[in-house]
Amino acid sequence: AQSVAQPEDQVNVAEGNPLTVKCTYSVSGNPYLFWYVQYPNRGLQFLLKYITGDNLVKGSYGFEAEFNKSQTSFHLKKPSALVSDSALYFCAVRDTGFQKLVFGTGTRLLVSP
Amino acid sequence: DARVTQTPRHKVTEMGQEVTMRCQPILGHNTVFWYRQTMMQGLELLAYFRNRAPLDDSGMPKDRFSAEMPDATLATLKIQPSEPRDSAVYFCASGLYRGGATGELFFGEGSRLTVL
Numbered sequence: 533a534q535s536v537a538q539p540e541d542q543v544n545v546a547e548g549n550p551l552t553v554k555c556t557y558s559v560s561g562n563p564y565l566f567w568y569v570q571y572p573n574r575g576l577q578f579l580l581k582y583i584t585g586d587n588l589v590k591g592s593y594g595f596e597a598e599f600n601k602s603q604t605s606f607h608l609k610k611p612s613a614l615v616s617d618s619a620l621y622f623c624a625v626r627d628t629g630f631q632k633l634v635f636g637t638g639t640r641l642l643v644s645p
Numbered sequence: 646d647a648r649v650t651q652t653p654r655h656k657v658t659e660m661g662q663e664v665t666m667r668c669q670p671i672l673g674h675n676t677v678f679w680y681r682q683t684m685m686q687g688l689e690l691l692a693y694f695r696n697r698a699p700l701d702d703s704g705m706p707k708d709r710f711s712a713e714m715p716d717a718t719l720a721t722l723k724i725q726p727s728e729p730r731d732s733a734v735y736f737c738a739s740g741l742y743r744g745g746a747t748g749e750l751f752f753g754e755g756s757r758l759t760v761l
Binding site: 566568573574575576577578581622631632633634635637638 | 649676678687688690693701736738742749750751752753754755
């Protein structure tokens with residue numbers, strides 16, 4: 533079965549500094565990978581996806597993610613963090629067969645002023 | 646601005662009562678998912694549909710939960726009878742499946758259920 537792992541429960545970063553939220557995956561076949569963000573009391577919002585092509589994927593709000601096949605990773609990055617980026621971030625992988633999304637446990641990002 | 650609409654946003658009920666949550670997927674989307682989010686379990690997939698047909702509901706407690714799509718514009722999740730352990734935020738998401746790949750899922754704002 534397809535799965536993703538988010539090894540950090542929380543990431544702390546100062547505003548203006550670069551941020552990385554980690555995700556590793558386990559799939560059979562080609563991975564279809566996603567990042568979502570959840571703000572308090574809101575639903576999940578799509579940030580970006582990797583299906584095929586360039587290993588560096590650009591998404592919403594200045595986020596990008598780097599797909600690394602040899603390390604089976606899909607880390608979310610942003611060059612300069614904003615306080616408003618503080619939220620819960622989920623990595624997800626599309627399962628084979630019926631195309632459902634399997635989510636990681638989430639990483640809380642806290643950006644301090 | 647297309648969006649997934651869920652009702653109610655908040656529901657407080659007493660144990661044993663029936664609860665029905667509704668979802669209007671984005672027009673034209675043919676897959677609908679129900680997820681449940683709790684602090685302890687994170688995001689759990691309860692059930693999902695494609696073209697209104699249930700594909701998988703293995704994540705759902707069968708004795709008390711039921712999910713249906715009466716038509717393409719409405720998905721329902723029903724709990725009867727409700728229990729305190731059902732307290733959670735329930736999310737509906739929709740997407741478009743075509744060919745061999747889907748696009749991303751679009752989530753509603755969730756229905757926060759509290760069972761006393």
